[in-house]
Amino acid sequence: MAPSRFVVGIDLGTTNSALAYVDTGAAEPAHVQSFAIPQVVNPGAVEERPLLPSFLYLPGDGEQPAGALKLPWDGNRDYAVGEFARNFGSQVPTRLVASAKSWLGHAGVDRKSAILPFRAPENVKCISPVEAATRILKHLAEAWNASMAKVPDHRLELQEIVLTVPASFDAMARDLTVEAAKAAGFDQLTLLEEPQAAFYSWLDSLGDGWRKDVQVGDLVLVADVGGGTTDFTLIEVGEEAGNLALTRLAVGDHLLLGGDNMDLALAHTAAAGLAKTGTKLDANQMLQLTYGCRAAKEFLLADSTRQSAPVTVLGKGRSVIGGSIKYDLPRADVEKVLIDGFFPDCARDAEPVKARAGGLQELGLPYVADAAVTRHLASFLHRQAEALANRERPGKKKKSDSTLPTAVLFNGGVFKSDALRNRLMQVVNGWAKSSKADAARVLAGADLDQAVAKGAAYYGLVRRGQGIRIRGGTARAYYIGVETAAPAVPGLTPPIKALCVAPFGMEEGTEADLPKQEFGLVVGEEAEFRFLGSTLRRDDKAGTVVDEWEEQIEELTPMRVTLDGKGRQVVPVHLHSKVTEVGQLELWCLSRDGKQRWKLEYNVRG
Numbered sequence: 001m002a003p004s005r006f007v008v009g010i011d012l013g014t015t016n017s018a019l020a021y022v023d024t025g026a027a028e029p030a031h032v033q034s035f036a037i038p039q040v041v042n043p044g045a046v047e048e049r050p051l052l053p054s055f056l057y058l059p060g061d062g063e064q065p066a067g068a069l070k071l072p073w074d075g076n077r078d079y080a081v082g083e084f085a086r087n088f089g090s091q092v093p094t095r096l097v098a099s100a101k102s103w104l105g106h107a108g109v110d111r112k113s114a115i116l117p118f119r120a121p122e123n124v125k126c127i128s129p130v131e132a133a134t135r136i137l138k139h140l141a142e143a144w145n146a147s148m149a150k151v152p153d154h155r156l157e158l159q160e161i162v163l164t165v166p167a168s169f170d171a172m173a174r175d176l177t178v179e180a181a182k183a184a185g186f187d188q189l190t191l192l193e194e195p196q197a198a199f200y201s202w203l204d205s206l207g208d209g210w211r212k213d214v215q216v217g218d219l220v221l222v223a224d225v226g227g228g229t230t231d232f233t234l235i236e237v238g239e240e241a242g243n244l245a246l247t248r249l250a251v252g253d254h255l256l257l258g259g260d261n262m263d264l265a266l267a268h269t270a271a272a273g274l275a276k277t278g279t280k281l282d283a284n285q286m287l288q289l290t291y292g293c294r295a296a297k298e299f300l301l302a303d304s305t306r307q308s309a310p311v312t313v314l315g316k317g318r319s320v321i322g323g324s325i326k327y328d329l330p331r332a333d334v335e336k337v338l339i340d341g342f343f344p345d346c347a348r349d350a351e352p353v354k355a356r357a358g359g360l361q362e363l364g365l366p367y368v369a370d371a372a373v374t375r376h377l378a379s380f381l382h383r384q385a386e387a388l389a390n391r392e393r394p395g396k397k398k399k400s401d402s403t404l405p406t407a408v409l410f411n412g413g414v415f416k417s418d419a420l421r422n423r424l425m426q427v428v429n430g431w432a433k434s435s436k437a438d439a440a441r442v443l444a445g446a447d448l449d450q451a452v453a454k455g456a457a458y459y460g461l462v463r464r465g466q467g468i469r470i471r472g473g474t475a476r477a478y479y480i481g482v483e484t485a486a487p488a489v490p491g492l493t494p495p496i497k498a499l500c501v502a503p504f505g506m507e508e509g510t511e512a513d514l515p516k517q518e519f520g521l522v523v524g525e526e527a528e529f530r531f532l533g534s535t536l537r538r539d540d541k542a543g544t545v546v547d548e549w550e551e552q553i554e555e556l557t558p559m560r561v562t563l564d565g566k567g568r569q570v571v572p573v574h575l576h577s578k579v580t581e582v583g584q585l586e587l588w589c590l591s592r593d594g595k596q597r598w599k600l601e602y603n604v605r606g
Contacts, residue, residue: 003464004159004188006148009197009456010140011164012133012177014101015227015259015413016051018453019140021159022461030461032204032454038143039082043068049083051449052143054136054227056097057085058117058125073146081139090291091314093284094120098291100132102228102256102365104180105166105173107557118364130180137184157185160463162456167193167224167231167475168254170533171585171602172557178584190508190581192459194452195222195233196248196470198411201455203468205445210468211244213443214407219249219388220443221405223377223424226412227259230373232380234388234405235470248472249388250535252380256367259294259414265337265371266293270311270327279325281313288313289327296329297338301416307331335419343374343423348431350378374427381405381431383536404432409443416448471505477537478502478577478585478602479546479553481530482519498532498553500544501577502585511578512542521573521589521598523565531556531602542577556602563589563598571596 007022009032019035036048043064057080059069069077069084080088089096097116104111106129114126127135144156152158163186165177174191181189192200199222203210214220218237224230232252238245267290271281281289289311296309308328315323352370370376385403408425415421421442429439447454462469479498499519502512534553540546546553565571573589580586585602 005154006159007457007460007464008144008156008159008161009164009453009458009460010137010161011194011197011450011452011456012101012136013054013226013452014099014229015054016449017054017136017140018051018450019144020450020453020457022457024464030466032201032457034450034454035144035148037082037140038072038146039139040069040071040080040084041082042084044070046071052082052136052139053086054098054100055086055089056081056100056127056132056135057089057092058095058097058127060095060123071142073142079135081136086291087295090295091288093117093287093291095124096291097127097132099228099260099365100129100136101166102260103129104133104176105169105229105254105256106365107170107172108366111176130176130183133177133180134183137181137186141184141186157187160188160190160460161186162190162192162197162460162463164192164194164197164452164456166229166254167195167233167251168229170254170556171478171531173254175584175601190460190463192456193231193233193248193251193475194226195224195231195251195411196235196472197452197455197459198222198224198446199233199235199246199409199455199470200458200462200467201451202409202443202446204454204458205447214244216244218406219404220407220409221428221440222409222411223415224411225258225373225414228256230255230257230376232377234384246468246470248470248475250380250384251475252376252535255376256365257371257373257376258412259297261367261371262338262342262414263290263294263297265341266290266297266329266334269333269337270329273333274325274327281325285313285325293329297334298413298416300329300331300334301413304418335417338417339419339423342371343420343427344372345427345430346372346374346378348378348434349382350375351382352376352379374424377424377428378431386536404428404435404437405440406438407441407443410446411448411451413448471507473505473507473510474502474579474585476533476535477504477540477553479532479534479549480575480587481532481555482545495547496530498546498549499575500540500542500546501575501587502579503541504534504538506579508579508581511576514543514575514577516574517543518572518574518592520570521563522568523563523571523598524568526560526562529559529561529600531558559600559602561600573598 005025009020011018022030037052038048041047069080111129114128141156149155214237216239220235222233234250236247236249292311296311299309308330311327313325352375388403432439461467479500481496482499484495532553532555536552572592576588578586587600589598
């Protein structure tokens, strides 16, 4: 199949989505461009915007005049995606689908069930997180096709697409993202971690000049704090055949911590200010206030000269105008809440506070208990310290500085604030000073709104042999649990050994065979397969068996499946693993005679 004319990068963001592309058939040298996205901005008005807010508004019957939500490619659209959805939906939050990507990564709910908008009343027709993601991606496809597809071969569905996901997304969340993308019509699809995409964008923006900004031995921290998640990634600068080489060494845990948390914190601050004047808000008004604080925060962070931002909440009475509640959110309050609450100074060995779990909990998003980004960063670096210290770092003589970043690349809308970037650097360089290490520097030039989409498009070129590639592969080692053969003991279950089937850093599109080890595979009845993962064990090979694994390997969500067979049997098999181009783990179980084979995909199966 001939390469597509366009290479497209898509950032499916929690708060905003973006699309960038490279026209490989253009007369001038190929370069990454942003795509302006047509969307409804007011009833009956469609305009282009550089970003597509990742919000869906689901109006009630007869709520919007006929044609109010129409698009150039769909005159009967009965829902809205983008700017109008965000702005109008913030006043009617029970009909607003927000943070769909966070729900997509939430293993505690059925992500294919119609659960959004969260807390919607019974008369609202809801959709699933997968469907929400599909509709956002479909809007991008339809917008592209209306603007760019002058000939059928240029339709977005036929282009090579790189879609980004949080580095900390596990295999199931990635699989659901792929499912949403395929439902939107994308078949030529590759997944890329968002922090890597941000780094690729930085490389692209500097051209060959990036080699002047980093040196052999550098350890670059990509600090990515977006609307819904916090992601940390470490990239090492090494040397290969006399040239600089880049390797992704580590990624952090999936942390539901970001702009959504900050908006809620600001809303409570504003509610406390209103309470002093005798104004008490109900639950629906608090939702409105939270969305209003998001807009106020973005307004203030975009311009350091602004000293306050207005927030408006609809009153409870019939008079919408006369009953509106207004509050002026001061910049000083915003910076105090965000800096002291989310980026406090802390020790290098600090750990996030772990709250005691309540016996009964609301089935909402599993936000982290500790809002301090800096403590989560300290914990991430501390947990990776042993693996990093044991790694030979070219160009570094001291052990004391081998686990601290020497450079920081910021990503995510939260870091539009100078104050927040400065505070994070202050904390990191405080750790460096206490360790007698060199201070870290900031890698300038990041486009915080478009970096992920642009970096994804650039990576599409890298896959075609153009540009600089970051080596890394899988962000963790993957294991499958093997039940130990042991006599039955009352009250005890047989212990589980962890068998490595995909080593840390296994590249997409590569395979590993385990022919010397044979196991019994249960077929013909439902069986549970326990998958495990580790970001710490970097030296395990395919076939390594770990007996005592609890300290460094964590158990992931198990899979229950019935494999084909004539009645219940235990079939001797050996294993063969593969990491696909979209980053999914396939585990093949091959019978002794080679005539039968069963495939386990680490994804959701009901």
